[in-house]
Amino acid sequence: MTRIRQGKSSIDSHKHQLDQINLYGGDVKLFTTEDSNGIWHVKIYIHEEKKYFRKSLRTRDEDLARRLAEDEYVQIKAKRLTGQKIFKVCFHTVIDEWLVEQRGTVGLSKTLGRYHAIVSQTNWLKKFIKDPNYKIEDIQPSLFMDYYNFRKRKRSQVVNSTLVNEKATINAIFRFGIRKGYLSAIFQAEFPPLKKSSNYREALTIEEWRTIYTFMRSNDFLDKRDTLKVRHFVRDFTLLLANTGLRFGEARRLKWKHCKVVRGKDEKKKLCEIKLSAEMTKNRKPRTVQGLRGDVLERIKSYSKYTKPNDFVFVDNNSGNQLTKDYYYRAWKFMMKNTGLDMGVKEITFYNLRHSYATWRLYAGVSSRALCENLGTGLKYLEEHYGQMQTKIMRDSLTKGIEPDIKYLLEE
Numbered sequence: 073m074t075r076i077r078q079g080k081s082s083i084d085s086h087k088h089q090l091d092q093i094n095l096y097g098g099d100v101k102l103f104t105t106e107d108s109n110g111i112w113h114v115k116i117y118i119h120e121e122k123k124y125f126r127k128s129l130r131t132r133d134e135d136l137a138r139r140l141a142e143d144e145y146v147q148i149k150a151k152r153l154t155g156q157k158i159f160k161v162c163f164h165t166v167i168d169e170w171l172v173e174q175r176g177t178v179g180l181s182k183t184l185g186r187y188h189a190i191v192s193q194t195n196w197l198k199k200f201i202k203d204p205n206y207k208i209e210d211i212q213p214s215l216f217m218d219y220y221n222f223r224k225r226k227r228s229q230v231v232n233s234t235l236v237n238e239k240a241t242i243n244a245i246f247r248f249g250i251r252k253g254y255l256s257a258i259f260q261a262e263f264p265p266l267k268k269s270s271n272y273r274e275a276l277t278i279e280e281w282r283t284i285y286t287f288m289r290s291n292d293f294l295d296k297r298d299t300l301k302v303r304h305f306v307r308d309f310t311l312l313l314a315n316t317g318l319r320f321g322e323a324r325r326l327k328w329k330h331c332k333v334v335r336g337k338d339e340k341k342k343l344c345e346i347k348l349s350a351e352m353t354k355n356r357k358p359r360t361v362q363g364l365r366g367d368v369l370e371r372i373k374s375y376s377k378y379t380k381p382n383d384f385v386f387v388d389n390n391s392g393n394q395l396t397k398d399y400y401y402r403a404w405k406f407m408m409k410n411t412g413l414d415m416g417v418k419e420i421t422f423y424n425l426r427h428s429y430a431t432w433r434l435y436a437g438v439s440s441r442a443l444c445e446n447l448g449t450g451l452k453y454l455e456e457h458y459g460q461m462q463t464k465i466m467r468d469s470l471t472k473g474i475e476p477d478i479k480y481l482l483e484e
Contacts, residue, residue: 112137160207275431306403316363317429329381333366342366
């Protein structure tokens with residue numbers, strides 16, 4: 073133990089410090105200050121984090137202060153030996169560090185599209201826990217009991233599968249926090265049980281699609297003042313989704329090198345052939361999508377300023393960057409409001425277009441296997457999401473009218 077009085081050259085330059093006692097080779101320092109009224113404080117240098125841990129010991133008794141300081145040192149040493157951090161870390165900082173780690177896995181165990189989905193999920197998490205200074209250690213598992221309600225208040229169309237994915241991301245962040253030593257114990261966020269809901273995805277009715285399609289062609293939607301042709305891009309984006317079954321994110325990332333216009337059997341109808349790389353798809357498997365409306369791609373080239381192979385198909389005509397999601401959502405909201413479709417019981421979003429495509433193709437007689445290949449899904453998924461509709465198609469087929477000349481033979 074070393075005792076140093078004020079004025080000695082070796083004393084720490086703590087403002088207004090009066091007395092200092094060094095313990096454990098100077099790693100632990102007991103001191104009083106002019107403002108502490110004789111109350112002892114301790115500061116312990118944390119080599120791994122390169123800063124001092126400071127604490128008031130709330131006593132004027134020097135012997136008691138020394139024992140309390142030694143206790144603090146032992147506790148800190150134990151935490152350091154188990155890899156725990158001494159200083160509390162802000163939860164937003166932990167999220168950002170986790171995202172950096174996840175970004176490093178892109179191309180290895182994760183696609184760029186999946187990474188962007190995770191970023192979107194963490195943005196919602198930061199909105200849920202708004203305070204950027206909120207410490208991860210101060211978070212209680214029960215805090216997340218209101219998370220699902222929060223998400224549905226902010227975006228009513230969010231589906232249960234999305235919430236389940238976000239729950240997994242949140243718990244992954246806390247596991248990362250434990251691994252980094254920001255949490256001292258196993259942490260499992262508590263969420264309320266989700267009510268079981270049907271996996272059946274509702275398709276647009278013919279009348280709903282006709283309303284959307286007609287409005288998108290009108291001057292009310294295609295604003296003449298829109299010199300960047302944003303609404304034109306959104307219109308053709310919508311048509312491509314409805315005619316190919318592409319996912320929203322897949323279509324946004326399309327570049328011209330992925331697209332090709334081909335002819336149908338009659339050589340008159342223009343079709344589109346889209347080759348998606350593994351990085352662009354949800355299941356990290358490349359696939360070729362066949363669809364109608366190849367003329368839509370040709371039309372986009374007529375008003376887009378960016379049509380080179382590496383240019384985005386749906387692009388900001390001013391910068392050459394892909395259109396942000398906000399452009400699509402604002403245009404869609406405008407269309408829903410002005411067609412009255414936002415007043416119905418069913419909430420219609422871009423995601424209904426993919427399900428409408430699947431439904432219409434099944435009704436057209438496309439085999440389940442061929443449809444799965446085009447959609448990039450498995451047969452099990454198709455059965456779970458469209459099983460009810462497939463049963464109806466089968467029922468209609470098996471009970472359709474019979475030719476009169478053979479009907480009596482079956483009814484005898």
